Amino acid sequence: MANSALARGDNLKFATGNDAVVQVRDIFKNYGDVEALRGINLEFERGKLTTLLGPSGCGKTTLLKIIAGLVPATSGEIRVNGRAVTGPGPERAFVFQDFALMPWATVLRNVGFGLELKGMPAAERDRTARRYIEQVGLAGFEQKYPHELSGGMRQRVGIARAFAVNADVLLLDEPFSAVDEQNRRKFQEDLLRLVELEKKTFIFVTHSIEEAVYVSDRIVLLSPRPGRVSQIIDPMIDRSASPDDIRRDAGYLDVVEEIWQGLRQYAE
Amino acid sequence: MTLFGTRIPMMASLVFWLLVWEIVGQLDVMFLIPPITSIVSAGFDLVQTGSWQDASMITLRSFLYGMSLAIVVGVPLGVLMGRVKVIDNIFGLWVNMFVSAPLSALVPILMILFGMGETTVIVTVFLFAVWIIVLDARAGVMQVPTSLVEMGRSYGASRWTIFSKIILLSALPEILAGIRIGLIRGVKGVVIGQILVSIIGYGELFELYSRSFDMERFWALTMLLFVAAMLLSAGVEHFEKRIEYYAGAR
Amino acid sequence: MQMSVSPAKLDNGIGASKEAPPTVLEAIRTFADERRSFWIVVSLLVLFVAWEIAGRIPISFAFPTFLETVSAFGELVADGSMHNAYFLTLQPLVLGVVISAAVGIGLGVAMGLSDKAEWLLAPVFIVLQAAPMAALVPLVTFVYGIGLTAKTLAVIMLALPVIVLNSYKAVRHVNPSLVDMCRSFQGSRMQQIFKIIIPDASPVLFAGLRLGIAAGFIGVMLAELLITPTGIGDLITYHRSVANYAHMYAAVASIIAVSTLTLAGLQYVEAHLLRPEKRRK
Numbered sequence: 001m002a003n004s005a006l007a008r009g010d011n012l013k014f015a016t017g018n019d020a021v022v023q024v025r026d027i028f029k030n031y032g033d034v035e036a037l038r039g040i041n042l043e044f045e046r047g048k049l050t051t052l053l054g055p056s057g058c059g060k061t062t063l064l065k066i067i068a069g070l071v072p073a074t075s076g077e078i079r080v081n082g083r084a085v086t087g088p089g090p091e092r093a094f095v096f097q098d099f100a101l102m103p104w105a106t107v108l109r110n111v112g113f114g115l116e117l118k119g120m121p122a123a124e125r126d127r128t129a130r131r132y133i134e135q136v137g138l139a140g141f142e143q144k145y146p147h148e149l150s151g152g153m154r155q156r157v158g159i160a161r162a163f164a165v166n167a168d169v170l171l172l173d174e175p176f177s178a179v180d181e182q183n184r185r186k187f188q189e190d191l192l193r194l195v196e197l198e199k200k201t202f203i204f205v206t207h208s209i210e211e212a213v214y215v216s217d218r219i220v221l222l223s224p225r226p227g228r229v230s231q232i233i234d235p236m237i238d239r240s241a242s243p244d245d246i247r248r249d250a251g252y253l254d255v256v257e258e259i260w261q262g263l264r265q266y267a268e
Numbered sequence: 269m270t271l272f273g274t275r276i277p278m279m280a281s282l283v284f285w286l287l288v289w290e291i292v293g294q295l296d297v298m299f300l301i302p303p304i305t306s307i308v309s310a311g312f313d314l315v316q317t318g319s320w321q322d323a324s325m326i327t328l329r330s331f332l333y334g335m336s337l338a339i340v341v342g343v344p345l346g347v348l349m350g351r352v353k354v355i356d357n358i359f360g361l362w363v364n365m366f367v368s369a370p371l372s373a374l375v376p377i378l379m380i381l382f383g384m385g386e387t388t389v390i391v392t393v394f395l396f397a398v399w400i401i402v403l404d405a406r407a408g409v410m411q412v413p414t415s416l417v418e419m420g421r422s423y424g425a426s427r428w429t430i431f432s433k434i435i436l437l438s439a440l441p442e443i444l445a446g447i448r449i450g451l452i453r454g455v456k457g458v459v460i461g462q463i464l465v466s467i468i469g470y471g472e473l474f475e476l477y478s479r480s481f482d483m484e485r486f487w488a489l490t491m492l493l494f495v496a497a498m499l500l501s502a503g504v505e506h507f508e509k510r511i512e513y514y515a516g517a518r
Numbered sequence: 519m520q521m522s523v524s525p526a527k528l529d530n531g532i533g534a535s536k537e538a539p540p541t542v543l544e545a546i547r548t549f550a551d552e553r554r555s556f557w558i559v560v561s562l563l564v565l566f567v568a569w570e571i572a573g574r575i576p577i578s579f580a581f582p583t584f585l586e587t588v589s590a591f592g593e594l595v596a597d598g599s600m601h602n603a604y605f606l607t608l609q610p611l612v613l614g615v616v617i618s619a620a621v622g623i624g625l626g627v628a629m630g631l632s633d634k635a636e637w638l639l640a641p642v643f644i645v646l647q648a649a650p651m652a653a654l655v656p657l658v659t660f661v662y663g664i665g666l667t668a669k670t671l672a673v674i675m676l677a678l679p680v681i682v683l684n685s686y687k688a689v690r691h692v693n694p695s696l697v698d699m700c701r702s703f704q705g706s707r708m709q710q711i712f713k714i715i716i717p718d719a720s721p722v723l724f725a726g727l728r729l730g731i732a733a734g735f736i737g738v739m740l741a742e743l744l745i746t747p748t749g750i751g752d753l754i755t756y757h758r759s760v761a762n763y764a765h766m767y768a769a770v771a772s773i774i775a776v777s778t779l780t781l782a783g784l785q786y787v788e789a790h791l792l793r794p795e796k797r798r799k
């Protein structure tokens with residue numbers, strides 16, 4: 001299928017108007033003797049949602065954390081908006097698998113925490129936080145503590161916190177894996193709405209094939225041990241249809257089947 | 269820590285501190301701190317004396333009696349508290365209170381009740397060690413997964429089989445952890461008991477050396493105690509790790 | 519009995535829907551399950567009654583009854599000697615605990631944050647915590663005599679290692695995902711330490727502090743019994759020497775009660791003021 005992302009990875013094209021916000025160049029990552037990632041080359045386009053999909057041990061979360069600047073690569077380079085990444089930066093925001101909410105802080109303070117670290121005055125910070133709390137549907141919960149919220153609501157706090165700093169790139173590490181199935185579907189629909197609305201670049205990690213096909217503009221399949229790019233798929237799902245129709249759509253089901261065929265060799 | 273690219277094991281810093289001690293001792297800053305080398309040689313002399321050997325026998329005996337008593341009483345009480353709500357409710361308060369109470373204040377009472385001798389030290393060891401053993405045994409029994417008990421029941425195990433084969437065995441790691449902490453507390457108990465009674469075992473020797481300002485022997489005795497306590501703790505930890513090997517699969 | 523019990527049950531909304539009227543025994547049981555204070559009273563009663571009976575037999579000439587001990591306690595409070603004794607005992611205790619807490623949390627956090635500090639200090643404190651530090655208490659008298667300094671040092675010797683090791687463990691076990699979160703929002707190292715690491719470590723820091731206070735109580739009693747008879751230690755030693763056993767028992771029981779109440783109070787303050795996420799709504 002569409003393998004074009006690999007083909008257009010040079011700076012020249014980027015400079016001439018290519019819309020790649022994040023460029024991943026020749027990333028290798030070793031943990032001691034274990035090779036986690038080998039020669040990753042990818043580009044992520046503005047306003048699109050790209051999913052890193054693969055079996056456990058394929059290094060998808062590692063790659064995401066390298067892009068975030070949380071984990072250093074052994075070799076290779078990440079560029080965001082053309083600038084090389086040396087650590088976390090204001091143009092990227094991370095959403096954590098385990099939510100990473102401070103249990104001692106209210107929803108309001110958790111959402112505003114990124115702004116607090118930047119030294120934004122309290123009044124302005126709270127105003128911004130309240131806006132994003134409302135946008136993720138948690139209005140009225142500002143003074144609650146994380147332990148008073150369900151798993152799904154906690155991740156909404158995590159997403160609101162990432163949006164509040166107004167980064168160009170949102171990095172989501174299996175954000176819905178600790179959320180129950182009903183809420184998960186609702187979340188996926190909300191995510192699509194947010195991609196539409198915010199015109200940001202989303203990089204999304206999941207191990208669920210259905211989830212990946214449902215939400216992604218592009219899917220990067222990684223193979224394990226060591227992690228390499230094995231395939232790039234553009235699902236081309238017609239999103240104007242209703243969520244339930246999409247899930248029954250023949251094209252949708254074909255893509256799911258195709259990915260499964262690619263991954264089944266890695267199943268235990 | 270790594271230095272110049274090589275990893276230096278953590279316990280190596282003890283060597284560094286002993287070196288510092290040796291230098292301070294050689295400089296003769298304080299009569300309290302003799303050089304390590306003379307402490308070690310005093311230690312070699314000490315272990316050959318009859319008074320040290322007798323004191324060690326008495327200390328070891330009090331410790332073993334006290335600990336056996338603590339285990340024999342503590343484990344069943346803890347298991348009972350974990351299984352029977354009423355017993356838990358009645359004893360819980362006292363166990364939780366005594367586990368962190370200043371038991372050194374109780375020793376004078378023990379001295380008038382049990383005399384200025386070994387019995388008092390045995391009871392002190394018991395009192396220092398027993399509460400944490402009770403608490404850990406209780407915690408171990410209470411956190412046995414219900415699915416395990418239900419599994420036993422679904423295969424038709426009798427109540428006794430469930431208790432002895434499932435509940436006790438899966439509580440074993442916690443029970444052992446309690447005994448390990450109990451042993452360390454017991455060492456403190458034997459020392460505190462003997463120092464306060466001060467006419468038997470190491471307590472008598474400590475009293476003797478500190479009155480005659482024999483710092484080399486005082487430190488040698490202390491170091492021997494410290495080493496014994498560390499070895500004991502390391503030994504039980506090693507044993508515990510082997511038990512945890514199967515407990516890890518729970 | 520049933521009359522006095524049922525209102526409490528109705529208050530809790532339990533039992534109101536039950537069809538059959540509960541028997542007295544059941545009522546007591548439900549009441550007991552709902553009230554922790556009920557069991558506190560019962561377990562206090564059980565021990566006090568056992569104590570009283572043992573004293574009445576008596577199991578030993580030096581074993582006063584519970585009631586004798588209570589009245590001896592009353593006397594000690596009335597003549598002011600209890601008050602004076604606590605004034606003397608609490609000074610080295612509070613001083614020692616405050617110093618141990620400040621130094622111990624500082625060192626422990628440093629060991630948690632820096633590999634070099636860990637390498638240098640962790641083994642020392644691991645040895646000191648496992649070792650019977652009580653053996654060293656007599657040494658203190660050589661240098662610092664028998665005054666407040668010596669007693670304070672005895673408290674520090676017992677309290678410091680456990681506070682250091684718990685603070686160190688607390689920092690090492692901070693949720694790594696929260697630290698990553700702070701880094702991902704470009705938090706500085708100082709922000710990381712003060713906004714994430716210390717708040718997340720604080721439950722274990724507090725547990726260490728409680729253990730340190732418990733050890734401090736042991737230390738101060740050891741010092742007062744061993745080095746110099748002052749404070750509660752003097753009260754115990756003096757009344758023992760004149761065979762006033764009820765007074766002696768009262769002094770011992772009071773220090774155990776004070777230590778228990780201090781620890782319980784600290785736990786309450788921690789749970790209700792400092793940890794909003796643990797507060798029950």
